[in-house]
Amino acid sequence: MLSSSEIADIRATAASLADVARVQTLAHFRKPDLHADTKEAARFDPVTIADRESEAAMRAILAKARPNDAILGEEFGATPGTSGLTWVLDPIDGTRGYISGTPTWGVLISIADDTGPLYGIIDQPYIGERFAGGFGAAHVTGPMGHAALKTRAPRALNQSILLSTFPEVGTQVEGDAFRRVAAHARLTRYGMDCYGYALLAGGHVDLVIEAGLQAYDVQAPIAVITAAGGIVTNWQGGPAHQGGQVIAAANADIHAAAMALLND
The missing domain is CATH 3.30.540.10 (Fructose-1,6-Bisphosphatase, subunit A, domain 1)
Incomplete structure:
Protein backbone atom coordinates (compact mmCIF):
# COMPACT_ATOMS: atom_id res chain seq x y z
CA MET A 1 0.00 0.00 0.00
CA LEU A 149 -13.60 12.12 -16.35
CA LYS A 150 -16.57 9.75 -16.51
CA THR A 151 -17.26 7.11 -19.14
CA ARG A 152 -20.56 6.83 -20.98
CA ALA A 153 -23.66 5.24 -19.48
CA PRO A 154 -24.87 1.89 -20.92
CA ARG A 155 -26.57 1.92 -24.30
CA ALA A 156 -27.41 -0.64 -26.93
CA LEU A 157 -24.55 -1.78 -29.16
CA ASN A 158 -26.44 -0.47 -32.19
CA GLN A 159 -26.23 3.00 -30.64
CA SER A 160 -22.52 2.80 -29.84
CA ILE A 161 -19.44 4.53 -31.25
CA LEU A 162 -16.45 2.24 -31.86
CA LEU A 163 -12.87 3.38 -32.46
CA SER A 164 -9.71 1.61 -33.63
CA THR A 165 -6.41 2.78 -35.05
CA PHE A 166 -6.11 0.53 -38.09
CA PRO A 167 -8.96 -0.87 -40.22
CA GLU A 168 -6.99 -4.13 -40.54
CA VAL A 169 -6.97 -4.80 -36.74
CA GLY A 170 -4.28 -7.46 -36.49
CA THR A 171 -4.47 -10.81 -38.25
CA GLN A 172 -7.23 -11.88 -40.64
CA VAL A 173 -8.97 -13.76 -37.84
CA GLU A 174 -8.72 -10.79 -35.49
CA GLY A 175 -9.94 -8.46 -38.22
CA ASP A 176 -12.95 -10.67 -38.87
CA ALA A 177 -13.80 -10.62 -35.15
CA PHE A 178 -13.51 -6.84 -35.04
CA ARG A 179 -15.76 -6.47 -38.09
CA ARG A 180 -18.46 -8.54 -36.39
CA VAL A 181 -18.61 -5.86 -33.69
CA ALA A 182 -18.30 -2.99 -36.15
CA ALA A 183 -21.25 -4.33 -38.15
CA HIS A 184 -23.45 -3.83 -35.08
CA ALA A 185 -22.10 -0.42 -33.98
CA ARG A 186 -23.80 2.80 -34.98
CA LEU A 187 -20.52 4.44 -36.00
CA THR A 188 -16.95 3.14 -36.46
CA ARG A 189 -13.97 5.48 -36.80
CA TYR A 190 -10.27 4.83 -37.38
CA GLY A 191 -6.90 6.51 -36.90
CA MET A 192 -7.25 7.82 -33.35
CA ASP A 193 -4.17 6.13 -31.77
CA CYS A 194 -4.10 6.77 -28.00
CA TYR A 195 -6.50 9.70 -28.34
CA GLY A 196 -9.30 7.19 -28.85
CA TYR A 197 -8.79 5.89 -25.31
CA ALA A 198 -8.85 9.46 -23.99
CA LEU A 199 -12.17 10.06 -25.76
CA LEU A 200 -13.57 6.91 -24.17
CA ALA A 201 -12.47 8.05 -20.70
CA GLY A 202 -14.08 11.41 -21.39
CA GLY A 203 -17.47 9.88 -22.15
CA HIS A 204 -17.53 10.58 -25.89
CA VAL A 205 -17.33 7.04 -27.32
CA ASP A 206 -18.27 3.55 -26.13
CA LEU A 207 -15.59 1.14 -27.35
CA VAL A 208 -11.99 0.93 -28.50
CA ILE A 209 -10.94 -2.45 -29.90
CA GLU A 210 -7.39 -3.20 -31.09
CA ALA A 211 -4.89 -6.03 -31.46
CA GLY A 212 -1.12 -6.39 -31.56
CA LEU A 213 -0.45 -3.82 -28.85
CA GLN A 214 2.58 -3.58 -26.57
CA ALA A 215 2.54 -2.90 -22.83
CA TYR A 216 3.62 0.70 -23.39
CA ASP A 217 0.68 1.22 -25.77
CA VAL A 218 -1.99 0.33 -23.25
CA GLN A 219 -0.93 0.74 -19.62
CA ALA A 220 -1.60 4.48 -19.37
CA PRO A 221 -5.00 4.12 -21.11
CA ILE A 222 -5.92 1.30 -18.72
CA ALA A 223 -5.19 3.48 -15.70
CA VAL A 224 -7.13 6.47 -17.04
CA ILE A 225 -10.15 4.53 -18.31
CA THR A 226 -10.61 2.36 -15.24
CA ALA A 227 -10.35 5.43 -12.99
CA ALA A 228 -13.08 7.04 -15.12
CA GLY A 229 -15.40 4.06 -14.63
CA GLY A 230 -14.64 2.00 -17.73
CA ILE A 231 -13.32 -1.50 -18.31
CA VAL A 232 -10.20 -2.64 -20.21
CA THR A 233 -9.49 -6.34 -20.78
CA ASN A 234 -8.09 -8.63 -23.41
CA TRP A 235 -10.54 -10.25 -25.82
CA GLN A 236 -11.00 -13.17 -23.43
CA GLY A 237 -11.91 -10.93 -20.50
CA GLY A 238 -8.54 -11.20 -18.74
CA PRO A 239 -5.87 -8.61 -17.89
CA ALA A 240 -4.66 -6.51 -20.82
CA HIS A 241 -1.71 -4.63 -19.34
CA GLN A 242 0.85 -6.72 -21.25
CA GLY A 243 -0.74 -5.74 -24.57
CA GLY A 244 -1.95 -8.01 -27.33
CA GLN A 245 -5.70 -7.99 -28.01
CA VAL A 246 -7.38 -5.13 -26.13
CA ILE A 247 -10.99 -4.07 -25.68
CA ALA A 248 -11.74 -0.89 -23.78
CA ALA A 249 -15.38 -0.29 -22.90
CA ALA A 250 -17.33 2.50 -21.25
CA ASN A 251 -19.25 0.11 -19.01
CA ALA A 252 -19.88 -3.56 -18.28
CA ASP A 253 -22.96 -3.80 -20.53
CA ILE A 254 -21.28 -2.61 -23.72
CA HIS A 255 -18.20 -4.67 -22.84
CA ALA A 256 -20.28 -7.86 -22.59
CA ALA A 257 -22.13 -7.16 -25.86
CA ALA A 258 -18.91 -6.58 -27.78
CA MET A 259 -17.15 -9.57 -26.19
CA ALA A 260 -19.93 -11.89 -27.28
CA LEU A 261 -19.36 -10.91 -30.91
CA LEU A 262 -15.56 -10.95 -30.68
CA ASN A 263 -15.70 -14.53 -29.44
CA ASP A 264 -18.59 -15.71 -31.60
Whole structure:
Protein backbone atom coordinates (compact mmCIF):
# COMPACT_ATOMS: atom_id res chain seq x y z
CA MET A 1 0.00 0.00 0.00
CA LEU A 2 1.41 3.34 -1.08
CA SER A 3 1.29 6.23 1.38
CA SER A 4 -0.45 9.51 0.56
CA SER A 5 2.93 11.23 0.25
CA GLU A 6 4.17 8.53 -2.15
CA ILE A 7 1.04 8.92 -4.26
CA ALA A 8 1.50 12.69 -4.34
CA ASP A 9 5.11 12.25 -5.43
CA ILE A 10 4.09 9.84 -8.20
CA ARG A 11 1.49 12.29 -9.50
CA ALA A 12 3.97 15.17 -9.42
CA THR A 13 6.66 13.14 -11.15
CA ALA A 14 4.25 11.98 -13.85
CA ALA A 15 3.23 15.60 -14.48
CA SER A 16 6.90 16.58 -14.79
CA LEU A 17 7.45 13.81 -17.32
CA ALA A 18 4.46 14.96 -19.37
CA ASP A 19 5.66 18.58 -19.23
CA VAL A 20 9.12 17.77 -20.55
CA ALA A 21 7.71 15.45 -23.22
CA ARG A 22 5.52 18.29 -24.45
CA VAL A 23 8.60 20.45 -25.00
CA GLN A 24 10.50 17.73 -26.85
CA THR A 25 7.64 16.60 -29.09
CA LEU A 26 6.43 20.07 -30.03
CA ALA A 27 9.96 21.09 -30.98
CA HIS A 28 9.67 18.88 -34.07
CA PHE A 29 5.92 18.61 -34.72
CA ARG A 30 4.80 19.87 -38.15
CA LYS A 31 8.33 20.94 -39.03
CA PRO A 32 9.11 20.55 -42.76
CA ASP A 33 12.51 18.97 -42.13
CA LEU A 34 11.22 16.20 -39.83
CA HIS A 35 12.67 12.84 -40.90
CA ALA A 36 11.30 9.44 -39.99
CA ASP A 37 13.28 6.20 -39.95
CA THR A 38 11.59 2.81 -39.94
CA LYS A 39 12.09 0.17 -37.27
CA GLU A 40 11.17 -2.68 -39.62
CA ALA A 41 12.22 -3.55 -43.14
CA ALA A 42 9.02 -5.35 -44.07
CA ARG A 43 6.66 -2.49 -43.20
CA PHE A 44 6.87 1.20 -42.38
CA ASP A 45 7.07 1.49 -38.60
CA PRO A 46 8.27 5.07 -38.11
CA VAL A 47 10.46 6.53 -35.41
CA THR A 48 11.72 10.11 -35.25
CA ILE A 49 14.18 12.22 -33.31
CA ALA A 50 11.18 13.47 -31.31
CA ASP A 51 10.40 9.93 -30.08
CA ARG A 52 13.95 9.47 -28.87
CA GLU A 53 14.39 12.93 -27.35
CA SER A 54 11.04 12.71 -25.58
CA GLU A 55 11.85 9.40 -23.91
CA ALA A 56 15.43 10.45 -23.09
CA ALA A 57 14.19 13.59 -21.36
CA MET A 58 11.67 11.63 -19.30
CA ARG A 59 14.28 9.07 -18.31
CA ALA A 60 16.62 11.85 -17.16
CA ILE A 61 13.94 13.12 -14.78
CA LEU A 62 13.27 9.64 -13.40
CA ALA A 63 16.98 9.00 -12.86
CA LYS A 64 17.05 11.96 -10.46
CA ALA A 65 13.56 11.96 -8.98
CA ARG A 66 12.91 8.22 -8.60
CA PRO A 67 16.13 6.28 -9.17
CA ASN A 68 14.87 3.09 -7.51
CA ASP A 69 11.97 2.61 -9.92
CA ALA A 70 12.28 0.46 -13.04
CA ILE A 71 11.53 1.87 -16.49
CA LEU A 72 10.06 0.28 -19.61
CA GLY A 73 10.15 2.54 -22.65
CA GLU A 74 9.38 1.99 -26.31
CA GLU A 75 12.62 3.46 -27.61
CA PHE A 76 15.22 2.46 -25.02
CA GLY A 77 13.80 -0.72 -23.53
CA ALA A 78 13.91 -1.84 -19.91
CA THR A 79 15.93 -0.45 -17.01
CA PRO A 80 15.75 -2.49 -13.78
CA GLY A 81 14.75 -1.09 -10.40
CA THR A 82 14.41 -2.15 -6.78
CA SER A 83 11.19 -0.44 -5.62
CA GLY A 84 8.71 -2.87 -7.17
CA LEU A 85 7.33 -0.06 -9.35
CA THR A 86 7.87 0.40 -13.08
CA TRP A 87 7.37 3.53 -15.17
CA VAL A 88 6.00 2.59 -18.61
CA LEU A 89 6.69 5.22 -21.27
CA ASP A 90 5.55 5.67 -24.84
CA PRO A 91 7.20 8.96 -25.87
CA ILE A 92 4.96 9.32 -28.93
CA ASP A 93 2.05 6.94 -29.30
CA GLY A 94 0.93 7.38 -32.88
CA THR A 95 4.14 8.36 -34.66
CA ARG A 96 2.37 7.81 -37.99
CA GLY A 97 -0.09 10.52 -36.99
CA TYR A 98 2.72 12.68 -35.65
CA ILE A 99 4.61 12.72 -38.97
CA SER A 100 1.31 13.32 -40.81
CA GLY A 101 0.59 16.43 -38.74
CA THR A 102 -2.60 15.13 -37.13
CA PRO A 103 -3.23 15.98 -33.44
CA THR A 104 -4.30 12.46 -32.42
CA TRP A 105 -0.91 11.21 -31.21
CA GLY A 106 0.03 11.49 -27.58
CA VAL A 107 2.55 10.84 -24.84
CA LEU A 108 1.72 7.86 -22.61
CA ILE A 109 3.07 7.73 -19.06
CA SER A 110 2.13 5.21 -16.39
CA ILE A 111 3.47 3.58 -13.26
CA ALA A 112 2.71 -0.05 -12.45
CA ASP A 113 3.34 -2.74 -9.88
CA ASP A 114 3.18 -6.47 -10.57
CA THR A 115 -0.63 -6.37 -10.80
CA GLY A 116 -0.76 -3.71 -13.51
CA PRO A 117 -0.93 0.09 -13.91
CA LEU A 118 -1.71 2.23 -10.87
CA TYR A 119 -1.72 5.69 -12.42
CA GLY A 120 -1.49 7.00 -15.95
CA ILE A 121 -1.45 10.06 -18.18
CA ILE A 122 -2.51 10.45 -21.81
CA ASP A 123 -1.11 13.81 -22.90
CA GLN A 124 -1.79 15.55 -26.22
CA PRO A 125 0.80 18.33 -26.37
CA TYR A 126 -0.44 20.20 -29.45
CA ILE A 127 -4.02 20.53 -28.23
CA GLY A 128 -2.81 20.97 -24.68
CA GLU A 129 -5.05 18.28 -23.20
CA ARG A 130 -3.95 16.03 -20.37
CA PHE A 131 -6.03 13.05 -19.25
CA ALA A 132 -4.91 11.56 -15.93
CA GLY A 133 -6.30 8.74 -13.85
CA GLY A 134 -5.55 6.49 -10.92
CA PHE A 135 -5.59 6.34 -7.11
CA GLY A 136 -9.33 6.94 -7.08
CA ALA A 137 -9.59 9.96 -9.37
CA ALA A 138 -9.66 10.82 -13.07
CA HIS A 139 -9.66 14.23 -14.71
CA VAL A 140 -8.81 16.14 -17.86
CA THR A 141 -7.15 19.55 -18.10
CA GLY A 142 -7.04 21.48 -21.35
CA PRO A 143 -8.38 24.38 -23.41
CA MET A 144 -11.88 23.84 -21.96
CA GLY A 145 -10.64 23.88 -18.38
CA HIS A 146 -10.48 21.18 -15.72
CA ALA A 147 -13.12 18.46 -15.44
CA ALA A 148 -13.66 15.04 -13.95
CA LEU A 149 -13.60 12.12 -16.35
CA LYS A 150 -16.57 9.75 -16.51
CA THR A 151 -17.26 7.11 -19.14
CA ARG A 152 -20.56 6.83 -20.98
CA ALA A 153 -23.66 5.24 -19.48
CA PRO A 154 -24.87 1.89 -20.92
CA ARG A 155 -26.57 1.92 -24.30
CA ALA A 156 -27.41 -0.64 -26.93
CA LEU A 157 -24.55 -1.78 -29.16
CA ASN A 158 -26.44 -0.47 -32.19
CA GLN A 159 -26.23 3.00 -30.64
CA SER A 160 -22.52 2.80 -29.84
CA ILE A 161 -19.44 4.53 -31.25
CA LEU A 162 -16.45 2.24 -31.86
CA LEU A 163 -12.87 3.38 -32.46
CA SER A 164 -9.71 1.61 -33.63
CA THR A 165 -6.41 2.78 -35.05
CA PHE A 166 -6.11 0.53 -38.09
CA PRO A 167 -8.96 -0.87 -40.22
CA GLU A 168 -6.99 -4.13 -40.54
CA VAL A 169 -6.97 -4.80 -36.74
CA GLY A 170 -4.28 -7.46 -36.49
CA THR A 171 -4.47 -10.81 -38.25
CA GLN A 172 -7.23 -11.88 -40.64
CA VAL A 173 -8.97 -13.76 -37.84
CA GLU A 174 -8.72 -10.79 -35.49
CA GLY A 175 -9.94 -8.46 -38.22
CA ASP A 176 -12.95 -10.67 -38.87
CA ALA A 177 -13.80 -10.62 -35.15
CA PHE A 178 -13.51 -6.84 -35.04
CA ARG A 179 -15.76 -6.47 -38.09
CA ARG A 180 -18.46 -8.54 -36.39
CA VAL A 181 -18.61 -5.86 -33.69
CA ALA A 182 -18.30 -2.99 -36.15
CA ALA A 183 -21.25 -4.33 -38.15
CA HIS A 184 -23.45 -3.83 -35.08
CA ALA A 185 -22.10 -0.42 -33.98
CA ARG A 186 -23.80 2.80 -34.98
CA LEU A 187 -20.52 4.44 -36.00
CA THR A 188 -16.95 3.14 -36.46
CA ARG A 189 -13.97 5.48 -36.80
CA TYR A 190 -10.27 4.83 -37.38
CA GLY A 191 -6.90 6.51 -36.90
CA MET A 192 -7.25 7.82 -33.35
CA ASP A 193 -4.17 6.13 -31.77
CA CYS A 194 -4.10 6.77 -28.00
CA TYR A 195 -6.50 9.70 -28.34
CA GLY A 196 -9.30 7.19 -28.85
CA TYR A 197 -8.79 5.89 -25.31
CA ALA A 198 -8.85 9.46 -23.99
CA LEU A 199 -12.17 10.06 -25.76
CA LEU A 200 -13.57 6.91 -24.17
CA ALA A 201 -12.47 8.05 -20.70
CA GLY A 202 -14.08 11.41 -21.39
CA GLY A 203 -17.47 9.88 -22.15
CA HIS A 204 -17.53 10.58 -25.89
CA VAL A 205 -17.33 7.04 -27.32
CA ASP A 206 -18.27 3.55 -26.13
CA LEU A 207 -15.59 1.14 -27.35
CA VAL A 208 -11.99 0.93 -28.50
CA ILE A 209 -10.94 -2.45 -29.90
CA GLU A 210 -7.39 -3.20 -31.09
CA ALA A 211 -4.89 -6.03 -31.46
CA GLY A 212 -1.12 -6.39 -31.56
CA LEU A 213 -0.45 -3.82 -28.85
CA GLN A 214 2.58 -3.58 -26.57
CA ALA A 215 2.54 -2.90 -22.83
CA TYR A 216 3.62 0.70 -23.39
CA ASP A 217 0.68 1.22 -25.77
CA VAL A 218 -1.99 0.33 -23.25
CA GLN A 219 -0.93 0.74 -19.62
CA ALA A 220 -1.60 4.48 -19.37
CA PRO A 221 -5.00 4.12 -21.11
CA ILE A 222 -5.92 1.30 -18.72
CA ALA A 223 -5.19 3.48 -15.70
CA VAL A 224 -7.13 6.47 -17.04
CA ILE A 225 -10.15 4.53 -18.31
CA THR A 226 -10.61 2.36 -15.24
CA ALA A 227 -10.35 5.43 -12.99
CA ALA A 228 -13.08 7.04 -15.12
CA GLY A 229 -15.40 4.06 -14.63
CA GLY A 230 -14.64 2.00 -17.73
CA ILE A 231 -13.32 -1.50 -18.31
CA VAL A 232 -10.20 -2.64 -20.21
CA THR A 233 -9.49 -6.34 -20.78
CA ASN A 234 -8.09 -8.63 -23.41
CA TRP A 235 -10.54 -10.25 -25.82
CA GLN A 236 -11.00 -13.17 -23.43
CA GLY A 237 -11.91 -10.93 -20.50
CA GLY A 238 -8.54 -11.20 -18.74
CA PRO A 239 -5.87 -8.61 -17.89
CA ALA A 240 -4.66 -6.51 -20.82
CA HIS A 241 -1.71 -4.63 -19.34
CA GLN A 242 0.85 -6.72 -21.25
CA GLY A 243 -0.74 -5.74 -24.57
CA GLY A 244 -1.95 -8.01 -27.33
CA GLN A 245 -5.70 -7.99 -28.01
CA VAL A 246 -7.38 -5.13 -26.13
CA ILE A 247 -10.99 -4.07 -25.68
CA ALA A 248 -11.74 -0.89 -23.78
CA ALA A 249 -15.38 -0.29 -22.90
CA ALA A 250 -17.33 2.50 -21.25
CA ASN A 251 -19.25 0.11 -19.01
CA ALA A 252 -19.88 -3.56 -18.28
CA ASP A 253 -22.96 -3.80 -20.53
CA ILE A 254 -21.28 -2.61 -23.72
CA HIS A 255 -18.20 -4.67 -22.84
CA ALA A 256 -20.28 -7.86 -22.59
CA ALA A 257 -22.13 -7.16 -25.86
CA ALA A 258 -18.91 -6.58 -27.78
CA MET A 259 -17.15 -9.57 -26.19
CA ALA A 260 -19.93 -11.89 -27.28
CA LEU A 261 -19.36 -10.91 -30.91
CA LEU A 262 -15.56 -10.95 -30.68
CA ASN A 263 -15.70 -14.53 -29.44
CA ASP A 264 -18.59 -15.71 -31.60
